[in-house]
Amino acid sequence: MAYKTILSDADINRILDRIAHQILEKTQGAGDVVLFGVATRGVPLAQRLAERIQAFEQVKLPVGTLDITLYRDDLGRHSTRAVGRTEVPSGGIDGRIVVLVDDVLFSGRTVRAALDALSDLGRPAAVQLAVLVDRGHRQLPIRADYVGKNIPTSLTEQVKVLLREVDGVDEVRLEDGK
Amino acid sequence: MIKHLLSAGDLDAATAAQIHDTAEEMATVAGREVKKLPTLRGRTVVNLFYEDSTRTRTSFEVAAKRLSADVVNFSAKGSSVEKGESLKDTAWTLQAMGADAVVIRHPASGAPHRLTRWVHGSVLNAGDGTHEHPTQALLDTFTMRSRLGKVAGLNVAIVGDVLHSRVARSNALLLHTLGAKVTLVGPPTLVTPAFANLTPDVSVSYDFDSVLADADVVMMLRVQKERMNAAFFPSQHEYYRRYGLDAARLRRMPDHAIVMHPGPMNRGVEIAPEVADSPRSTIVEQVANGVSVRMACLYLLLGGRP
Numbered sequence: 110m111a112y113k114t115i116l117s118d119a120d121i122n123r124i125l126d127r128i129a130h131q132i133l134e135k136t137q138g139a140g141d142v143v144l145f146g147v148a149t150r151g152v153p154l155a156q157r158l159a160e161r162i163q164a165f166e167q168v169k170l171p172v173g174t175l176d177i178t179l180y181r182d183d184l185g186r187h188s189t190r191a192v193g194r195t196e197v198p199s200g201g202i203d204g205r206i207v208v209l210v211d212d213v214l215f216s217g218r219t220v221r222a223a224l225d226a227l228s229d230l231g232r233p234a235a236v237q238l239a240v241l242v243d244r245g246h247r248q249l250p251i252r253a254d255y256v257g258k259n260i261p262t263s264l265t266e267q268v269k270v271l272l273r274e275v276d277g278v279d280e281v282r283l284e285d286g287k
Numbered sequence: 288m289i290k291h292l293l294s295a296g297d298l299d300a301a302t303a304a305q306i307h308d309t310a311e312e313m314a315t316v317a318g319r320e321v322k323k324l325p326t327l328r329g330r331t332v333v334n335l336f337y338e339d340s341t342r343t344r345t346s347f348e349v350a351a352k353r354l355s356a357d358v359v360n361f362s363a364k365g366s367s368v369e370k371g372e373s374l375k376d377t378a379w380t381l382q383a384m385g386a387d388a389v390v391i392r393h394p395a396s397g398a399p400h401r402l403t404r405w406v407h408g409s410v411l412n413a414g415d416g417t418h419e420h421p422t423q424a425l426l427d428t429f430t431m432r433s434r435l436g437k438v439a440g441l442n443v444a445i446v447g448d449v450l451h452s453r454v455a456r457s458n459a460l461l462l463h464t465l466g467a468k469v470t471l472v473g474p475p476t477l478v479t480p481a482f483a484n485l486t487p488d489v490s491v492s493y494d495f496d497s498v499l500a501d502a503d504v505v506m507m508l509r510v511q512k513e514r515m516n517a518a519f520f521p522s523q524h525e526y527y528r529r530y531g532l533d534a535a536r537l538r539r540m541p542d543h544a545i546v547m548h549p550g551p552m553n554r555g556v557e558i559a560p561e562v563a564d565s566p567r568s569t570i571v572e573q574v575a576n577g578v579s580v581r582m583a584c585l586y587l588l589l590g591g592r593p
Contacts, residue, residue: 176312179326179586189288189591191305192312229321 111285112269115260118279121241124257125154128239129161131255136206139168141234143202147211147223148176148193153274154241155210171198175209180222195226202231208254212270214240217251242281244268288587291410293399295421295457300464307429309583310576316353317575327356330589333386335377336413337363337393342550342574343413343423347390350581356589359386374398378405388589391415409588417451423549424457426580428465430569431504433576434545439466444498446472446530447508447557448519449482454549455508459485470498473508473530476519495530499539506547507532510557523556533559537567545569 116124133139139162146155152174159170176193184190209223220238227236239255244262258281262268265286271278288305289297298306316322332351336344344360351358361381363369368377374393381389388409391399396416403410414420428438435441443462449455449471459469463486470490471478483491492498499505510526520526527533532546540546546558546568554560563570 179324184326184590185592187592189587192309192586194312195315225325229319229323231320 112282114280115283116281121279125157128255129158133166141206142208143171143205144208144210145173145175150212150270150272151210153272171200173198175223175226177222177226180225197230202233204234206235207233208237208239210239212241213268214243214253217247217249220251221249242268291403292421292584293412294419295424295461306425306583310429310579313582314579323353325355327354327589330356330387331385332356332358332388333381334360335389335391340392346577347581350578351585353582354585375405378402382406414453418453419457420453421457422581423454424461426577427458428461429580430573430576441467441503442501443467443504444470444472444502445506448510449473449478452508459489472498474520499536502540503544507558531557532562534561537562
């Protein structure tokens with residue numbers, strides 16, 4: 110399929126550096142922060158942000174994993190989806206600042222499901238959202254606190270995020286619609 | 288994914304593994320503050336029980352409720368069934384009420400199979416006659432997997448009233464699919480030679496003591512009191528001496544081996560109280576795992592497009 114590269118591996122590194130600094134700045138040192146990667150590709154992104162925050166300010170943040178399959182609003186419209194892993198760090202999320210990390214922000218429905226999933230796990234003091242790419246076309250009143258890159262897209266295009274932990278390479282592509 | 292869950296023999300290894308993996312995630316819900324998922328909101332699950340069964344019915348009920356489904360309990364006692372309604376008419380009634388799934392227990396083998404022709408929703412067999420009880424086999428293999436790390440290659444002894452046991456039949460079929468080796472143990476009246484043909488690699492033994500040393504899992508079956516007088520064995524005492532699991536037999540099992548029982552158990556009839564309560568016994572775990580496995584089955588059958 111025809112595509113153009115929107116972000117290279119170097120771009121992704123710089124973006125994650127910046128978001129790590131922004132989290133530290135906005136949460137005054139990230140003392141209460143718990144990072145939650147939204148499956149699948151949000152998980153390695155959350156891990157990388159935690160590594161950077163530790164390198165920059167020697168704070169070791171707990172990292173959790175959130176699989177939102179069981180909270181989706183479109184379950185009845187597709188064949189059954191496999192359930193992934195949800196892992197809550199041992200300290201829990203009560204009273205903490207949870208930063209949800211995902212690769213692409215699109216309709217906002219995934220984030221809606223993630224917020225529902227979080228509220229069943231405890232009561233955070235605040236929830237923030239970090240995404241690598243915001244491609245627009247929101248269907249719900251949701252916005253990100255930390256955005257790697259805004260990419261204007263048409264609805265027929267697809268944004269594909271490749272990460273080396275999952276795909277062997279770091280790259281963001283914009284693919285033509287079918 | 289399959290539409291109905293009628294027989295453990297219908298499951299291939301990949302489907303069983305998918306149910307187990309899903310159950311593992313469902314199990315984490317039990318440890319949470321909010322023990323509920325919104326997944327099956329708006330779906331209706333009917334528990335249609337023609338035999339008394341507190342634990343299986345409750346287990347299905349808890350599982351469905353944790354997934355936010357609406358649960359209707361329809362038991363034969365005190366219902367239209369007692370007034371003479373046939374299974375078919377009951378099925379049509381449930382259909383008209385919009386049941387998305389029917390969990391059925393019935394004294395006649397094959398009743399769940401018949402039911403699939405009369406309702407549009409999924410049918411889950413919760414035990415039919417002496418035929419099958421697939422969710423019990425799924426939860427038992429799930430328990431083996433979580434205790435012993437795997438199912439393939441295990442030596443599993445299933446001991447007792449195999450003849451009347453749907454638990455034994457479903458377990459033997461699923462264990463075969465998952466690559467475990469099954470030995471059926473009991474008196475010849477309750478483990479008839481025909482059982483050697485149940486799966487290609489099942490074996491039959493009338494000597495409990497000889498299988499203990501090689502067993503990774505010893506699964507005890509309940510001695511059904513109603514069979515006591517049917518001359519399947521001379522006396523309860525003699526049965527216990529030959530096929531009961533007491534502390535001495537437990538000591539002769541390998542250190543890692545576990546003791547399972549589908550419940551309800553008769554202490555002192557097929558299993559000694561100190562064995563049932565020992566850390567090697569998984570009896571309480573099996574109950575908790577039952578809820579997780581049934582949640583997984585309900586999700587996988589009902590979670591997708593209707």
